[in-house]
Amino acid sequence: MLSSLRDRVLPDHQRRSLEELEEDLDLSAxxxxxxQxxxxxxxxxxxxxxxxxxxxDSTAxxxxAMIIAPLSTPIMGIALGAVQRRRSTAALFVLCGGLVVVAIGALASLVVPASYDLLSDSQISSRTSPGLLDLVSALATGFAGAVALSRRDVAAVLPGVAIxxxxxxxxVVTGVCAGQGAWWLALGSFVLFVSNLVAMVVAGMTVFGGLGYATAGRHRGEKSERRTYLALGLxxxxVGLLLAANTAGMVLVQLWTTRASDTAASWLxxxxxxxxxxxxxxxxTLYIQVRVPGDLPPISSLLTDLQGQVPDGVPVVVTTTEGRQIQAGRVGG
Known part of the structure; x- marks a missing residue:
């Protein structure tokens, strides 16, 4: 059954040879x-x-930059080297390349004013809080990329995979945030990169191994092979647990902001x-922006109404559309 599935995914007449795949993915060959x-x-x-x-903040x-995607080559090279159980320089290219990109992002951050709100930039905010769905998407994309690399007739999908x-x-976001001293945001974007990298390697190893590219280069024993798969699986x-926890956190924050919005609407x-x-x-901190033509109701009543709706101790800041900002205090404080 496995052999039949493999033949359907990659017919023999469309399968690239191991030598062709190594030529594309091994930057040291x-x-x-x-x-290089x-x-x-x-x-x-x-x-x-x-x-x-x-x-x-330009998506286009x-x-x-995604279409160029040079890092995908050595990352898939890691997967191919792992299934062949041979030493590869691909990981070194990924490490050094990653440092270069982070450094360029840090240099670019020098043009950003210190008072700039990084989260107001959608290109930054969308990459600093990865969730479990990002890992699922990266895994599926990794499978698509590995299959496309293995077949001669679907190379046209590779730009889509790169995007x-x-x-x-x-x-780059990691470098920009680190250059601005926003270390938690930098960590979030770096976790997104690591999750994408790990997902690509896992998918690549699965595809390359299942399609028969592991038959060559067996320079290590079965025990070493199991260790490789075990370490990567762990x-x-x-990474999956970390992203799952972050996803749960985002769901809770969304629940609390929805409750706070309803409570503030009742307050007004x-x-x-x-x-x-x-x-x-x-x-x-909870930021509530309101439009009020006259005076605000007592802030203390808003804090009282928020008890039980959001966690106690959360600082609340009320901002009006006219530019007034009121430090309301802490819920339950």
């Missing part, structure tokens, strides 16, 4: 100088494009023309 020159040139350009797109520009598996932009599980119900514009949670 064949014409090394040309391949192209890799570093494209990586630096992709990082610069991504930095420009992130800082200008960031997509341009779906965001590699360079999260590293890492994948750890007796004020003609008053309304709640927005409720957001940033840095463990």
């Amino acid at each position: 064949g014409d090394r100088r040309s391949k 020159s192209a890799f570093w040139t494209m990586l630096v350009l992709a990082a610069v494009i991504a930095a420009a797109g992130v800082l200008t 520009t960031v997509i341009g 779906a598996i965001s590699l360079v932009p999260p590293l 890492l994948f599980g750890a 119900a007796d004020v003609p023309g008053a309304s709640v514009v927005n409720v957001q949670a940033h840095s463990r």
